[in-house]
Amino acid sequence: MPIKIAVFAKQVIDPEMPMAAFQIDSAAQRVVTPPNIPPVVNGFDENAVEAALQIKDAQEANVTVISAGSSFALDVMKKPLSMGADELVLLQDDAFQNTVDSFFTAQLLAAAVRKLEGFDLIICGRQASDWDNAQVPLGVAELLGLSCIALGKKVEVKGDTVLVERLIPDGYEVVEAPLPALVSVSNELGQPRYPTLRGIMAATRKRPTIWSLADLALDTGLLEPRVTLHELFVPVRNAECEIIEGDDEADAGRKLALRLREDKFI
Amino acid sequence: MAKETGILVIGEAPGGELSLTSQEVLAAGRQVADSLRQELAIGLFGDTLDAASRQAIAHGADKVYSVTHPSLAAFQVELYLSAMETLCREVNPGIVLIGRTNEGREVAPRLAFRLGVGLAQDCLEVAADSATGKLLANRPVYGGNAVAVLSCNYTPQIAAIRPKVYEPSEPDASRQGEAVSFPVDLDASMARSQVIEVVREAAEGVKLEDAGIVVAGGRGLGGPEPFADLEELAKLLGGAVGASRAAVDSGWAPANYQVGLTGKTITPDLYITVAISGASQHMAGCSGAKAIVAINKDADANIFKEARYGVVGDWAKVLTALTETVRELTQD
Numbered sequence A: 001m002p003i004k005i006a007v008f009a010k011q012v013i014d015p016e017m018p019m020a021a022f023q024i025d026s027a028a029q030r031v032v033t034p035p036n037i038p039p040v041v042n043g044f045d046e047n048a049v050e051a052a053l054q055i056k057d058a059q060e061a062n063v064t065v066i067s068a069g070s071s072f073a074l075d076v077m078k079k080p081l082s083m084g085a086d087e088l089v090l091l092q093d094d095a096f097q098n099t100v101d102s103f104f105t106a107q108l109l110a111a112a113v114r115k116l117e118g119f120d121l122i123i124c125g126r127q128a129s130d131w132d133n134a135q136v137p138l139g140v141a142e143l144l145g146l147s148c149i150a151l152g153k154k155v156e157v158k159g160d161t162v163l164v165e166r167l168i169p170d171g172y173e174v175v176e177a178p179l180p181a182l183v184s185v186s187n188e189l190g191q192p193r194y195p196t197l198r199g200i201m202a203a204t205r206k207r208p209t210i211w212s213l214a215d216l217a218l219d220t221g222l223l224e225p226r227v228t229l230h231e232l233f234v235p236v237r238n239a240e241c242e243i244i245e246g247d248d249e250a251d252a253g254r255k256l257a258l259r260l261r262e263d264k265f266i
Numbered sequence B: 001m002a003k004e005t006g007i008l009v010i011g012e013a014p015g016g017e018l019s020l021t022s023q024e025v026l027a028a029g030r031q032v033a034d035s036l037r038q039e040l041a042i043g044l045f046g047d048t049l050d051a052a053s054r055q056a057i058a059h060g061a062d063k064v065y066s067v068t069h070p071s072l073a074a075f076q077v078e079l080y081l082s083a084m085e086t087l088c089r090e091v092n093p094g095i096v097l098i099g100r101t102n103e104g105r106e107v108a109p110r111l112a113f114r115l116g117v118g119l120a121q122d123c124l125e126v127a128a129d130s131a132t133g134k135l136l137a138n139r140p141v142y143g144g145n146a147v148a149v150l151s152c153n154y155t156p157q158i159a160a161i162r163p164k165v166y167e168p169s170e171p172d173a174s175r176q177g178e179a180v181s182f183p184v185d186l187d188a189s190m191a192r193s194q195v196i197e198v199v200r201e202a203a204e205g206v207k208l209e210d211a212g213i214v215v216a217g218g219r220g221l222g223g224p225e226p227f228a229d230l231e232e233l234a235k236l237l238g239g240a241v242g243a244s245r246a247a248v249d250s251g252w253a254p255a256n257y258q259v260g261l262t263g264k265t266i267t268p269d270l271y272i273t274v275a276i277s278g279a280s281q282h283m284a285g286c287s288g289a290k291a292i293v294a295i296n297k298d299a300d301a302n303i304f305k306e307a308r309y310g311v312v313g314d315w316a317k318v319l320t321a322l323t324e325t326v327r328e329l330t331q332d
């Protein structure tokens, strides 16, 4: 039997877009989708796809990517398929607006996992680069009663356990948990693989499964927002930078040291 | 059930001493408790908690719940969570505050989901509205490009507070408070994961998170070798070396050198950045520095909008002269 892996991947606005392109619609309390900058798969979720594919390199495995949102750029969301994932399930509904409420998102993803049945392992990114919540993986693990290991940098399946090297502030620890389990991963996992030409062709032919809110049959009480957003704004930075000049760069470096001494920093 | 009231801090007492982050969270909790005229309690978890309990009262707690069980001697996430959930259900607080430490970042969301409530994650500031009892939380989002003000719709309202933002209050050993022993029933089989090995990669010398001066390098250094130059300057200054994620991802510096949103939060007196552009995700980890120095060849780089002192130029030439002059100055 191949091991069944689910990867959670979110579509986000490109977090490394030029700062000047970052704008807020304060009345609507949301970040404006920049018109000329395409969205991306959340970076840590590409690491999650990579972690799943490394397991698939070592043993027979089936990898299903699941994403929730109100609208998708299909070519962007197919990237995990072109990297080598097998299936794509999109939870798409006008009700799935991208809000700061992780509780809601976790309910959707947990419902999809229940409906798809039989996953041995769920791999997520450590956090989504829009709201930076770092909550959904831990929440889904709670909702589904799974063992949960956060901040992985290496994920290995051994029989019916998962072995994870997880980051701690001054190094890492090796943690073992029985399957079924949920693991979140960080960029320390390493560069995700590039799609191959064959992968891209296979992905073009694949059609995602699309489910709406009604398909997920969720108790409406669970969908009540748990948090309210009151305000969203761009913080003002008022540092007044003193540019230290000199006859040349070396002279400026020397004057910098003198200035720092004068101001008693060194 | 009685109406939820009071503020409960989920504390940490590794080795039986109240952690610095818990002192900070108590300072945040004290302000909230005073503005709501409610009680500030703290839950401590472990096997021996007498010293930490006294420290908590000195740092502002009105009441300390010492949640003890032999299997709480060391942190294990499911056992700790179970103890925290039991305490929250019993104490029935209106507000729960947790420090977003290595352990806190894991337990805060899981505790919120167990209680079926929302969590304000990674808060820089929390304040209570005394009319409504609502906790308003300020937190960076979109990699620090924006700030969101949130509140929780269900009780308890839970907020995870970013470490090193609040100042702990001066401990007052004469403060009076109530110490309550709160034994819990735990079953070792609740633990669903097991740590089988811990690998520490701590750098020698001053720890990055404690250093008064940090010298950090970015992608513009072009390779791993220049980090030796940064080490040299840091050593002269009695400081530590940090790095941007771009430098870490390139393999030029170890992961635990990373400063930023998903790296370390540091608050040195002086932060010297060398060939770092100042992306919001990087600044998220160092904006608490007293002064930032930028050395970058691009005068339009964002780092100059955040820095107190800047030199526009090639890092190699600037750094060599800077280091030499510092050597002369510090040898006097």
Ligand SMILES: Cc1cc2nc3c(=O)[nH]c(=O)nc-3n(C[C@H](O)[C@H](O)[C@H](O)COP(=O)(O)OP(=O)(O)OC[C@H]3O[C@@H](n4cnc5c(N)ncnc54)[C@H](O)[C@@H]3O)c2cc1C
Pocket: A015, A016, A043, A128, A129, B143, B217, B218, B219, B220, B221, B243, B244, B245, B246, B247, B258, B259, B260, B261, B262, B263, B264, B274, B275, B276, B277, B278, B279, B280, B281, B282, B285, B295, B296, B297, B298, B301, B313, B314, B315, B316
């Ligand atoms: C979710 C998320 C989390 C992230 N978390 C972090 C984090 O925790 N920490 C972090 O650092 N980043 C983080 N990032 C990445 C961040 O967005 C930036 O990509 C990163 O900080 C850039 O690193 P850098 O400044 O070294 O590189 P660059 O942005 O490439 O900047 C290099 C700089 O070097 C200068 N330079 C080049 N050559 C020279 C020279 N010869 N002399 C002088 N200057 C020179 C250039 O002008 C440029 O400004 C995160 C990103 C995401 C999406």
Ligand SMILES: Nc1ncnc2c1ncn2[C@@H]1O[C@H](COP(=O)(O)O)[C@@H](O)[C@H]1O
Pocket: A008, A009, A010, A011, A042, A044, A045, A048, A066, A067, A068, A069, A102, A105, A109, A123, A124, A125, A126, A127, A128, A129, A131, A132, A133, A134, A135, A136, A137
């Ligand atoms: N809308 C979503 N669709 C799919 N996966 C998601 C979604 N939101 C969050 N996730 C997953 O949960 C991780 C953490 O997200 P967050 O808790 O929102 O920071 C992400 O890296 C994804 O793996």
